[in-house]
Amino acid sequence: MATRSSALEFAVLGLLHDSPMHGYELRKHLNALMGWGRVWSYGSLYPMLKSLTKSGLIEASVDPTVKRNRIVYTLTAAGKEYFADLVEETGPHSWEDGNFDIRFAFFSKTPTRTRLRVLEGRRRRLEEVLARAEDPIRRSTKKRFDKYTAELQRHGLESVEREVQWLTQMIEAEKRDADASP
Amino acid sequence: MATRSSALEFAVLGLLHDSPMHGYELRKHLNALMGWGRVWSYGSLYPMLKSLTKSGLIEASVDPTVKRNRIVYTLTAAGKEYFADLVEETGPHSWEDGNFDIRFAFFSKTPTRTRLRVLEGRRRRLEEVLARAEDPIRRSTKKRFDKYTAELQRHGLESVEREVQWLTQMIEAEKRDADASP
């Protein structure tokens, strides 16, 4: 049974799902995947690889084809199982809020049903944010904001609205796909 | 001389700049200010208030008008000075990247020149992100992404582009204001 794991752990397992890699390579892929935001340092990556090895989710081996000091990590059967469990997690207090981007990045390894749960869950929570912000009771009692604070608020809500729209598109696409294929 | 402080510290000082408050109240304002994202817990707020008190940047006092167990904090002269220093910080390795939102939230307490530096700095960094992403050399050597990863990438870049546009608007508004007033 998989319980809340860190973003990095999830990403490492997800990447190793495709093919074995060594740490340095892994980090490059990691940062390419997430691009703009989110950059992980070696100071967190290498200890994570050690810890995952110790718990048997990945396996370390030295690549014999190169002289270089490379330690290649492979996902074990237990690791695959664990990752599959993580991917299914969508409970209300799950870690999906702050790590939606990573979850989305590994949607190709996520069952369609779970994909929909994740997308709809996020949309629901964002809509709650919008509802709270537009609540007339709150608005009237709320302290007056200065020019910049108000603009920050407006811009933030606009971003949230846009993401809701995007999520809706993604959800519709998922549903079309689900209908099209058995 | 003020060096890198935490987001919470900055926000607390900024809020107390307006008026004295007690912890509970402070947290509500904090979370209203940032709204959607960023929520701080008491577990970080109260220790921060203690530490700021110890370093003399804020002053604790018991509100005599209420029986309630309230400790009201006031920004000291040293605290004002320190905050002013923090607000000026815009160096390349400053903390402005991950905390742009908070800096923006307190723009009304930031000199116009510094405001422009912060806005333009952020725009420049975001434009670098776009440039890297659109670099044809990188694009050709880059590993093929699956459907979802590609969409994540696309959506991320779109958001960045939109923020660049927004920043440009903000910058223009600042310049207009600067021209209009002495």
Next chain:
DNA sequence: TTCGTCATGTAATGGGTTACATGATTAC
């Protein structure tokens, strides 16, 4: 031969959260 980048790691620190503990006050 020197510079960039590949490659792996550790120790100290940071900036928080979670869960817990306590109790007063207000609204129903």
Next chain:
DNA sequence: GTAATCATGTAACCCATTACATGACGAA
């Protein structure tokens, strides 16, 4: 009288970063 919210705090943990340290390999 009881539930919600006001109000303050602490201890343990978490997930990461920063700065440092080491060294091999390839290209100019």
